[in-house]
Amino acid sequence: MMKFNNILTIPVFILGLLISSVSQAEKVIEQVPSDTPKAEAGIVDQGYQIGPEDVLSISVWKEEGLKAEVLVRPDGGLSFPLVGEVQAQGKTTEQIQKEITARLEKFIPDPVVSVSVLKVVGNKIYVIGKVNKPGEYPAGRYVDVLQALSMAGGLTPFAAENDIKVLRKENGKDLVLPFRYSQVQKGQELDQNIMLQSGDVVVVP
Structure with a gap:
């Protein structure tokens, strides 16, 4: 009878380990922010130079008020909250992202800025x-x-x-x-x- 009880104890012990592992995994998943920024697949290559009338998507992680679809004006410029005027024509999205990030650092600690091209018109x-x-x-x-x-x-x-x-x-x-x-x-x-x-x-x- 003792041997039979030992045999039953082994599966119960394994089941307990599995339940514990699942519980720990759930805790880890809950710790990952759901709004972590993701890289967006652009419609142009990274070297594309922005032109007048192109439409850009600009957003700042965890800052709902700093998210917009922006039209590049005929003069090549654009405006964005807190940043003001940015000359976009002839620049890549990476260059614009760095410029906006540098200006926002005066107002927001370590801003995470995303810039992508939504529509190619001018270039x-x-x-x-x-x-x-x-x-x-x-x-x-x-x-x-x-x-x-x-x-x-x-x-x-x-x-x-x-x-x-x-x-x-x-x-x-x-x-x-x-x-x-x-x-x-x-x-x-x-x-x-x-x-x-x-x-x-x-x-x-």
Whole structure:
């Protein structure tokens, strides 16, 4: 009879350990704040430079009054409570996040700021003419002429590949920058394969 009681005691002991483990796990879960900030998957790459009329989501952890969807104005600026004016055009979300964090430190200890792009409107390049998919395309930090032509589906058979132009407005002036496709493809005249800026137009005659 004693042996039988010992056999029953073992499962009861194991069951007690399981119940205790579950109870401890529940306590640990309860200690993790439910509102811990999570990284949001953005619609653009990290190097994307903000442009006018883009829409950003800006929030500060545990500060309900500091959460907003913000439109970047045509002049490239935006405003945010306690922070005031921020020049956003040409900056990445990380740069804006750091600037807002630095300014909020005057009012909030160790602020945790999140900045993400909700809508891309302003920062675009245009590829027109004899390409397979002419149109407008979002411009990241590193988009050169070859990449833009690839985004547009490549050249059509009758494109004048050595007479491509990049039209750019810079400091109030209109610039026309040449691009000789066949030469760049051969690894020559690579200085013509420039990084494109917001508003640039690639013309393929």
